[in-house]
Amino acid sequence: MNGEQLRYFALAYRLESFSAAAKRIPMSPQGLTKAVRSLETELGVPLFLTAASGKLEPTPYAAELMDFVNDYRIRFAQLTNSFEAIRKHESHEVNVGIGLGILGYLGPGFIKRFNEQHPEITLRYEELNDKACDEGLKRGKYDLALCVTPFDPDFLCEQLYCTNMCFWVSKSNPLSERDVLTIKDFDGEGVALPGQDFKCFEYLQSRAVDAGVEFSEVFASAEIFRLFEYARMGKGLGFSAQHLVDMPLFKEDESVVGIPLEGATWGFGIACQPTNSLNDDTQAFFDYCVENVPKRSQE
Numbered sequence: 658m659n660g661e662q663l664r665y666f667a668l669a670y671r672l673e674s675f676s677a678a679a680k681r682i683p684m685s686p687q688g689l690t691k692a693v694r695s696l697e698t699e700l701g702v703p704l705f706l707t708a709a710s711g712k713l714e715p716t717p718y719a720a721e722l723m724d725f726v727n728d729y730r731i732r733f734a735q736l737t738n739s740f741e742a743i744r745k746h747e748s749h750e751v752n753v754g755i756g757l758g759i760l761g762y763l764g765p766g767f768i769k770r771f772n773e774q775h776p777e778i779t780l781r782y783e784e785l786n787d788k789a790c791d792e793g794l795k796r797g798k799y800d801l802a803l804c805v806t807p808f809d810p811d812f813l814c815e816q817l818y819c820t821n822m823c824f825w826v827s828k829s830n831p832l833s834e835r836d837v838l839t840i841k842d843f844d845g846e847g848v849a850l851p852g853q854d855f856k857c858f859e860y861l862q863s864r865a866v867d868a869g870v871e872f873s874e875v876f877a878s879a880e881i882f883r884l885f886e887y888a889r890m891g892k893g894l895g896f897s898a899q900h901l902v903d904m905p906l907f908k909e910d911e912s913v914v915g916i917p918l919e920g921a922t923w924g925f926g927i928a929c930q931p932t933n934s935l936n937d938d939t940q941a942f943f944d945y946c947v948e949n950v951p952k953r954s955q956e
Contacts, residue, residue: 660733662696665689666704666719667726673713738797751938753782754790754802757851757879759925762818762900763950771945778938786854786879794928800939803946804928805856812928815943817950819924821917822857823902824848825888825895828912832894838918844870847893849884852877857896857923864921889913898923 668678669689679689697704702718715723744750760767772780785793787805794802794812808814826833832842843865850858858877865872876887881901888895889912901907902915927946929935935943 658696658699662692663726663729665692666696666722669693669705669713670715670719670723673715675713741797749777749938750779750781751801751942752799753780753942754793754799754804755782755784756787756790756803756805756925757784757855758881758898759803759805760784761881767949770949771942774945775938775941778941780942786852787856788854794930797930797933800929800933800935801943802928803925806922806924806926807856808926808928811931813931814926814928815947816924816926817946818926819922820899822921822923823897823899823915823917825885825897825902825907825913825915827888827891828914829891830894832916833914835916838894838916840864840868840870840918843872843894845873847874847876847887848872849876849878849887849893849895851879851884851896855879860921861896885913 665678665682668681669675672678672681675690675693676686679686682689693704700718700722703716704719704722706714706716708714768780768782772778783793783799790799790802790804791809791812793799794804795809802812803817804812804814806816806819808816824838826838832838832846835842843861848861850861852858864870873893876884876892878884878887881897884895884897885907886895887893889910897907897915899915899917907913907915927943929939929943
């Protein structure tokens with residue numbers, strides 16, 4: 658009995674047809690039938706009967722074998738993950754997902770300093786949108802992730818940074834005189850947001866629905882400069898965060914102001930799967946982040 662035989666059997670069981678299973682693989686129906694019959698001979702039991710309609714009817718033996726196959730698949734995936742963890746440990750490799758915008762805050766030297774402090778560790782990282790970052794950690798693509806808040810409840814997380822969620826407003830807009838924006842201020846305004854794969858998009862849309870607020874339009878872009886430009890041109894309100902508002906690159910433009918949204922924050926933290934114990938290398942990066950992320954908090 659081997660993995661290919663079990664795969665052919667499982668397909669035939671699910672599709673109730675040797676020919677349909679063979680087409681899915683693909684292979685000849687005769688070849689698949691032969692493999693399943695060989696499995697029956699090895700096990701010494703009939704797995705399928707053929708009804709008058711030609712449809713395969715699984716026997717009670719087949720149902721037991723299907724339970725075994727499902728358990729085998731789970732255990733095999735666990736074994737593969739364990740082997741991968743051993744390989745990474747031996748090669749001192751750490752894979753990290755990083756939400757877009759986080760490295761912009763941390764600065765270009767953040768990863769470089771870790772590499773200098775830990776030359777024995779190979780740190781591989783990928784920047785991607787909020788949802789893809791969370792999904793990558795959940796699927797085991799990453800050992801750790803620097804995730805944007807709110808955190809997935811399935812993760813073990815340590816928050817590293819939190820600040821005001823702000824919106825850029827053109828000085829030509831009367832809202833620019835406000836010290837703080839409320840969600841009601843957005844009614845009838847155009848809004849520029851990073852996009853549906855970013856948590857701030859879902860957050861603002863949800864608050865707007867709850868408050869009965871309707872935007873005149875929603876402009877989506879993952880480029881922060883385009884969100885700033887949207888506000889600068891007087892088209893509406895552009896998403897930002899306090900540390901971006903305070904950057905000289907944006908602050909020096911006196912035609913735009915950045916104003917906090919009442920009760921809204923943007924932040925991030927470091928996260929891992931609770932089922933994955935941290936080895937020495939992943940723990941080193943985890944500790945480095947906790948110790949070295951600037952702890953500027955909500956203002």
